[in-house]
Amino acid sequence: MTEALLEVTDLTKHYPVRAGVLRRQVGTVHAVDGVSFALGTGETLGLVGESGCGKSTVARSVLRLVEPTSGQIRLRGEDITHLSKAELRPHRRSMQIVFQDPFASLNPRMTAGDIVGEPIAVHGLASGKALEARVAKLFEQVGLRPDQMRNFPHQFSGGQRQRICIARALALEPRLIVCDEPVSALDVSIQAQVINLLIDLQRQHGFSYLFIAHDLAVVAHISHRVAVMYLGRIVEIADKDELFRNPRHPYTQALLASVPIANPHAKKIAPLVDGDVPSPVNPPSGCAFHTRCRFAMERCKTERPALVDAGAGHQVACLLNEGTGRPNAIP
């Protein structure tokens, strides 16, 4: 593994739930609860998990778009957790984000060219003709025609909008790009175009990606390593091959088993877990997954499993079989 570009240690983000005359805090949304991981240069870390488990919060905390409650974020060894907005500004050049919702993250009243050119202008890297040329090049890079620079976001298709977002993220040539579900709303052919683009860019420039997605197949394609989150915590993290071949956490296993296979002769859909995701305001005691886990034991209700090494660079947080998470038999 290469030198770590990004190190996140014990990241926690609690959103207060306020009420009362003095707007006292009466509860807490445990959106992210002690998440740690590292990301090397030229590496892609996939992040998967249920809707609402805190993936986007992690993504935005990394860029300091939300202020973490506690924990530490180091970019190229430098602690950026407590930098002021002004101090942070130069670092913005080296990290960028592709937002979950491409349409909403584009100002509907700006042209695509302006949107992509804006970061360059803000950092004073180019202006006038030079700026235009740079934007045109970016457009070509992401597979858009430069003549589309004059169009407004609503004139683009979903996949094209996603590419505008990517072009904007690339404009500053950042070392780190956080991709928050960049393909979830696309059909497979467009999805393929976007994934390929990301892969190509990484190969060319050595970018690092934190790649968030629902679709495990997509994650499998793009990532080097994969982390699985459940209710604000990483429950399993491993090299991609290791994880898919050898999932340890029951939630990971359920995820993998639930992926519908594009083969009518393969096994039919059968949900492995039942029930809803618990609320992050009142997370269940002990292991948060115990309410839906097929293997839940008495211990799981009280004891919170830590993320422990289970060999082969494989870390898992499960009490099953002395913390290896490996069930005795997969039914």
Place this chain on the structure above:
Amino acid sequence: MTEKSDIVLDVKNLKTVFFTNSGLFKAVDDVSFTVKRGETLAIVGESGCGKSVTALSLLRLVPDPPGRIVGGSVTLEGTDLLTLDEAAMRAIRGNRISMIFQEPMTSLNPVMRIGDQIVEAVRLHRNLSAKEAHDIAVEMLRLVRIPEPARRAGEYPHQLSGGMRQRAMIAMALACRPALLIADEPTTALDVTIQAQILALILDLQKELGTGLVLITHDLGVVAQTAQRVIVMYAGKKVEEASVEALFAAPKHPYTRGLMASIPAVPASGVPAQARLNEIPGTVPSLVRLPTGCAFAPRCKLAIKRCQEEYPPLADWGGGHLAACWRAAEVAEVA
């Protein structure tokens, strides 16, 4: 060939257009298909190819203006819906034909209790007392496996989790035991465990009620796991129709072929990291300025001169496998 009585829905040459300021928009162009009792028909295709509009056309809910159904027939259990007056159509909507919308999150009225929304659907079509209708609503909620259905019936949509809201939507759609259920991307934006739960639920209920199901989705995995037959749409036209096995075994249209190839491999099968996916080059043409010939021709590796000049007819390539391609026979070999 199946018995005629088995056919719940028979759509013939459906044409829906949008009159927009950039021109005539043939969102659904001459689409025909049938759905049998208890059968699941999947519709797949590129984003914006007209899947949702097809579904809305069946219910005659295309926003007018700018949209308009301009041709064809939609025969549900022997009646042509397109010729009914509005009152008769209302009697059918929600009763014989129901829909789960693409965005279940925003499709529930935020200021009405869940139970009341189901009760409304029931009482519109069945002459029941409020009490009886309420009992049915609670029963439906139980059926879609919402815990404590009686209490939940008294809650508002925002008090339910996303998954529960979707189930409530399904309960509402099925409350009158429709002959036909249309589900428009019911599971996008859900993670796979929840998706599996919801799909299993719909299929169970379908089996129980013998409902015909039209399932619209991007996820070919879902198609493979749930549908009996599939139609593939491209730029407002049906370009291929086949049984799910036939389609996945040997797609006859290059677009379908491209789609299949774009599917990322199932994770467990151990793809190497950073494997490039296959993609279909080019972009979907604007539905306003469609080329004269085959709409897919500009992106098609197999395209010949004829493709640019003449739209290929939907031909049967054996065993009810329809495809609209001049070179359908060669697709399998070339790719």
Place this chain on the structure above:
Amino acid sequence: AGPKQGGILRMYHRDSPANASIHEGATYSVNIPFMPVFNNLVIFKQDVAQNSMDSIVPELAESWAWVNDNKTLTFKLRQGVKWHDGKPFTSADVKCTFDMLMGKAQQKFRQNPRKAWYNEVNDITTNGDFEVSFNLKRPQPSLLALLASGYTPVYPCHVSPAEMRTHPIGTGPFKFVEFKANESIKLTRNPDYWREGRPYLDGIEFTIIPNRSTAILAFVAGKFDMTFPTEVTIPLVKDVKSQAPNAICEIAPTNVSTNIIVNSTAAPFDNADIRRAMALALDRKAFISILFEGQGDIGGTMLPPPNGLWGMPKEMLETIPGYGPDVKANRDEARKLMQKAGYGPDKHLAVKVSTRNIPVYRDPAVILIDQLKSIYIDGELDVVETANWFPKIARKDYMIGLNLTGNAVDDPDQSFYENYSCGSERNYTNYCNKEIEKLFDVQSQETNIDKRKKLVWEIDKKLQEDVARPIIFHSRMGTCWQPYVKGVTIMTNSSYNGYRYEDLWLDK
């Protein structure tokens, strides 16, 4: 048919008076509703249209006599008269009232606008309960006229001025019932009125309607028996007649003059030439034709004949600069004066014309400004809120102002002393001419009416020539009532004195 007893007279009121105390006010907004509550010692005969010495009749006094070389005026008082609260009326009440007016009593009026009327009164003495004498410093025959004004009721001794403001007690034909600010004033018949068989009405109700259009509409719709007296403008009289052809409308002079107050202490009007030029520039006919459709009077300080008793004859009037009929010639002369003062077609004089923000003030000011244009004066209207008007005038913070002066009694003593004597509080311009002041006294003591008239004309002419406070015109206003209202007399040379209403009756 003779007068009928009964009925309530319904009238609208143009605004809400500050309080109910006639002595503390200076507007007929107070006189009209509250005069019926009181009696005077003497009063102008209510059914004679023109007030004059000859029309003065006794009221609370049974008779009067000038004695002591015309320096004492003695009244014999009516006996058996009761205040509305049942207390008997005596000479003490008269003494109290006038002592207070002269500022000599323990109790004080909050405001005492007509204190100057009694400048020549030394003191008041009583002789028993029913005789009272006014002892003067010098003869002043017109004191009697002042005492006959609606502004001079007798107040009870036993009621404080403060109470008189909120709940007036009088001896008059009507008793005060209630006064709801901005809403209504109600009076009811005084059953114990000393004058047998009066009043005819059971009561009077004033509804306060400040919005003139609404009020007139209500009158037309028959909601009221009578409009507020002298409040209907000439165009509105036409309007009323067209909508209610049966209504009776009378247009009469109000003895209110519209005049220009000139600040002669500061530039540019310290220059007599410019003052004269301004006087010459006035086209009085145009004012009257615009504002009164021709129905107004041109005159000096005193209301012109025939309605006025003291106004200059026409021939004399026309010799005063600016009064001549040839407006063009006047203005040519005015322009010459202006050029002499250094102004001309290329150098206009910018002037602020201050006035109150009320149409009767503002409208003539607009015309004035337009007329001044003809003599190189660019006037700019400066409208001043009521609250600031007098302080501003007192500060001399104006160039010229457009002002209205109401004369309660058509008598030179009242007009001259009040408006032109040095040091008078209502002499807003602080015009002070010792010579003329002497003439004021001379005419005041003159008992021969004809001689006095001549003197008065001379004074009036001088005042106009000095451009102290050039009079533009004397206004006329209309009063309308329904045909069944009988016994209404609109006075033609004062709008402050004719509201006892004891002779009014309704023929319904």
Place this chain on the structure above:
Amino acid sequence: MFAYLVRRLFLMLVTLFGISIVIFFLLRIVPGNIVDILFAAAGYVDPADKVNLEKELGIDQPLVVQYLHWIGGFLRGDFGYSYVSEKPALQEILPRIPITARLAGLALLFSASIGIPLGVISAVKQGTKLDYALRVFSLSGLSLPSFWLGLLILTASVAMFGQMPIFNPNPQTWLEAFATYAVPAAAVGFRSAALTMRITRSSMLEVLRQDYIRTARAKGASDAAVNYHHALKNAILPVITVIGIEAAFLIGGLIVTETVFNIPGVARFLVEAIRWRDYPIVQNLVMFIAIVVVFANFTVDMLYAVFDPRIRFTD
């Protein structure tokens, strides 16, 4: 919920306190005081009398002292005496409040009962002749100066019936009472009905495009059920907001109406009191009005929760 109420109450007090300061000092900025005006009415100024009178009324004291005196009295329920009528301020203010309240209430009722249904119709029939006609009608409501509309009504009624609905303080019959208030209320209400209609229309247009409306149609619900049951309930919030704001601004509109129809309500009274610089009346009256407005706002917020279950006052 309880905590929310306490918090709201606290903020309401802050607002009222602010208003008391604003109105107090605003009045003092206006040049001239009651004494000047009394002298104007008397046609002269006597400086000595003026000083006496100012002392008598206590307006010669430092402003802060005057303020504390007033607000202290206000809190104890002592509202002082009117400078003009010299009667207790409360006695002057209190009888006028129900008149204006009735007028305002009727006007709002008129506005809502005409504006909302017409707005719904106009939205549903968007782009049709009916929509155009309704919008032109509603705009005519917005474009007529209210005094002009009032005068028109009065003139027309005199011309046509030889009668006019002038305020009757002691209406004998129920009908008379209704006529006394209904006509002026309609004159004010027309304008705000127009506004209500436009807001309803625009809000309905938003809602009618929502997915859940399509859902309702898909259930087979009738047009009326869709428009009124599903759409209006969702579209009503901005309408309530506007009606709430209108309620506050109504006092202003009523000044003109009370003047034209000669209704002795608080609005015209307030204007007169300002004109007279009758501080005790103006200050206390503005405070009463402010309390009403603040409570109206509060009611609107509470209505939000009634109409929209998503709003729960836990903050």
Place this chain on the structure above:
Amino acid sequence: MATIDYDLELKRAGANATGGWRRVLFLARRHVLGAAGLVIMTVFVLTAIFADFIARYDPLTVDAAHALARPSAAHWMGTDSFGRDVFSRIIHGARISLAVGIGSTALGGTIGVIVGLTSGYLAGWFDLVFQRVSDILQALPLLVLALVMTAALGPSLPNVILAIAIPLIPTVARVIRANTLALREQPFVEAAKSIGMSEVRIAIRHVLPNTLAPLIVLATAQLGSTILTEASLSFLGLGIPEPYPSWGRMLSESAAEYVRTAPWLVIFPGIAISLAVFGTNLFGDALRDILDPRQRG
């Protein structure tokens, strides 16, 4: 199935009107009322600008000889009681009334936008203070405020504009604030942050333009209502003073005396006011429809 006239439908949708004048013409035809409003507004603005050239008489010149003349060839709209030409006064009145309308809307709007934007964007104590202040302004009846202000400052054009503008501030600011609060949470604002933009720049470049649509609608509605407010103030004697001919005063003063005897004194200013208010509102409505993205064909 009813036959469909494709060409007609497309024409209705504006298919062949994609750019430039054709698009404008198409929009004008689709929003007939709005176009009418725009035309009215334009006519009034031009009238105000070129009043000196259009008016046939000096609006202030008194002419005793021709007072209360009926409309005629010499005086198109007759003369008033001072003999002033009503047509010329209305033409010049456009200047005053539009100055009041546009001036107070612009003033109130600008301050409102700045305050609303700052308040919504900064939140915190500024927002808290602003909210209380706007509560206070809202609880003080608008006309009372205007009344006190004109009484305090004296009735003059700038003062009337100021008096009408002040109550406008909280209204505008509230709308902008509410919009800003919603926009602040929009991903595109976060996107702007992520590229290292300063807060002020984000507020101006990203938030402000997106509040423009409601602002325009609000502003056009207010523009009309300020003209009416001025008329009401005039009615209460607190509007623009003589001799400047504001429509409101022309109407309110003549309304009392001349409705019957010289109706032209009432009709023409009344029509001018109504048309102006009508025009701005119609235009505002149409703008709302055009700017609503979901309304686009």
